[in-house]
Amino acid sequence: MTTFKTLDDLEAGQQLLVRIDINAPVEDGVVQDNRRFARHAETLAELLEDDHAIAVLAHQGRPGRDTFVSLEQHADILADHLDRDVDFVADTFGDDALAAIDDLESGDVLVLENARMCDEELPEEDPEVKAETDFVQTLAPEFDAYVNDAYSAAHRSHASLVGFPLVMDAYAGRVMEAEYTANSAIQEREFDGPVTMVLGGTKAEDLIPVIERVDDTVDRFCLGGIVGELFLRADGYDLGYDVEGTEFFDHQWADHRETIERVLEEYGDRLHLASDLAYEDDDGERAEEAVADIEKETSYLDVGSDTADEYADLVRESDAVFVKGALGVFEDERFADGTVDVLSAIAETDCFSVIGGGDTSRSIELYGLEEDDFGHVSVAGGAYVRALTGEGLVGVDVLQREA
Numbered sequence: 350m351t352t353f354k355t356l357d358d359l360e361a362g363q364q365l366l367v368r369i370d371i372n373a374p375v376e377d378g379v380v381q382d383n384r385r386f387a388r389h390a391e392t393l394a395e396l397l398e399d400d401h402a403i404a405v406l407a408h409q410g411r412p413g414r415d416t417f418v419s420l421e422q423h424a425d426i427l428a429d430h431l432d433r434d435v436d437f438v439a440d441t442f443g444d445d446a447l448a449a450i451d452d453l454e455s456g457d458v459l460v461l462e463n464a465r466m467c468d469e470e471l472p473e474e475d476p477e478v479k480a481e482t483d484f485v486q487t488l489a490p491e492f493d494a495y496v497n498d499a500y501s502a503a504h505r506s507h508a509s510l511v512g513f514p515l516v517m518d519a520y521a522g523r524v525m526e527a528e529y530t531a532n533s534a535i536q537e538r539e540f541d542g543p544v545t546m547v548l549g550g551t552k553a554e555d556l557i558p559v560i561e562r563v564d565d566t567v568d569r570f571c572l573g574g575i576v577g578e579l580f581l582r583a584d585g586y587d588l589g590y591d592v593e594g595t596e597f598f599d600h601q602w603a604d605h606r607e608t609i610e611r612v613l614e615e616y617g618d619r620l621h622l623a624s625d626l627a628y629e630d631d632d633g634e635r636a637e638e639a640v641a642d643i644e645k646e647t648s649y650l651d652v653g654s655d656t657a658d659e660y661a662d663l664v665r666e667s668d669a670v671f672v673k674g675a676l677g678v679f680e681d682e683r684f685a686d687g688t689v690d691v692l693s694a695i696a697e698t699d700c701f702s703v704i705g706g707g708d709t710s711r712s713i714e715l716y717g718l719e720e721d722d723f724g725h726v727s728v729a730g731g732a733y734v735r736a737l738t739g740e741g742l743v744g745v746d747v748l749q750r751e752a
């Protein structure tokens with residue numbers, strides 16, 4: 350099944366460019382540790398044992414969002430996980446970056462600045478186009494090989510993910526290998542009882558195509574988070590108001606309204622939407638309201654308790670449950686109930702389960718749930734649900750193609 354080269358094929362003592370995905374939550378400007386750091390640190394530790402010199406390439410946030418910040422704090426978090434110094438240079442492929450790369454010695458780790466701060470990184474273009482960018486053409490000659498460990502970003506055709514394998518010797522890192530193996534195996538499984546997909550979080554644009562493509566294998570969908578509210582809006586309810594400083598609703602509504610309305614119509618009873626939602630009242634407390642009674646323009650931050658009970662019951666009847674995205678803003682304890690109640694119901698049953706999402710998978714340790722109670726906890730979100738549809742991931746495809 351795995352046709353890419355792995356670290357088992359890599360000669361020791363080389364200068365490596367290693368793409369990882371440490372895209373993380375940022376709270377008040379402070380980058381939050383999540384399980385992506387721990388998993389990638391294991392790959393880096395293995396490479397260091399083999400005397401490689403490493404420059405790390407990664408991204409954080411998207412331009413225009415308040416999570417779009419430098420990777421300086423990420424270098425410190427990685428240093429904690431690795432228990433050694435990790436350098437950072439505030440440059441990705443300019444003179445400062447090249448000078449820092451020149452100084453690398455065996456056993457060094459250097460984090461380059463957020464790849465998405467380079468103009469050539471983001472526009473989705475073919476790998477062949479990305480391989481010709483100055484970004485790729487400048488960095489590639491500085492290294493003996495490229496390692497892609499960023500399975501969770503492998504659905505994006507961005508320069509740092511798809512350009513390098515076309516011009517350099519390229520290998521899959523351990524996280525890439527493990528996630529690819531686990532997620533590909535899920536596609537092959539067959540389940541006797543109902544299969545439920547719990548979809549939430551902020552990235553409706555990633556999830557809507559998934560609903561359509563897993564049509565044959567998933568029996569019902571439980572929606573929450575921003576995604577759920579967009580479907581409720583399509584169902585005629587006046588909701589979907591951003592918290593100050595965020596922009597989740599309007600552009601996704603403008604871009605996907607027709608599809609959301611069509612999916613809602615076609616899927617009917619198979620799509621479960623929240624019947625109640627939670628918000629912050631004037632005293633700063635959690636309050637709940639039935640969706641049918643909603644009149645005020647406020648930001649809803651979690652599904653309500655009736656909805657959480659209904660979703661937990663559906664989970665208990667299921668043979669398999671796939672989760673991507675949180676049902677509410679679980680980082681705030683007042684709005685964690687929906688996510689935690691549903692995850693707890695999954696943990697208590699013996700259904701096969703996968704919990705995915707860089708942010709969402711963090712709720713497991715935040716609320717004292719045990720990773721062992723789930724079939725697979727993926728640090729990938731969009732990439733894992735896409736893999737469930739059987740669709741290839743461009744970042745994996747190029748590694749396989751060049752192997």
Ligand SMILES: Nc1ncnc2c1ncn2[C@@H]1O[C@H](COP(=O)(O)OP(=O)(O)OP(=O)(O)O)[C@@H](O)[C@H]1O
Pocket residue numbers: 374501549550551552573574575649650651673674675676677678679680705706707708709710728729730731732
């Ligand atoms: N109603 C809501 N309003 C605002 N944010 C919400 C709401 N519901 C959930 N969220 C946020 O969704 C985030 C998780 O979903 P997100 O779409 O970022 O996916 P993810 O799990 O990190 O997957 P990926 O790896 O694809 O990024 C959480 O950080 C949570 O705070």
Ligand SMILES: O=C(O)[C@H](O)COP(=O)(O)O
Pocket residue numbers: 370372410411501502505707729730731732
């Ligand atoms: O967090 C993720 O899912 C990956 O890092 C990809 O990030 P993106 O959705 O901003 O492209």
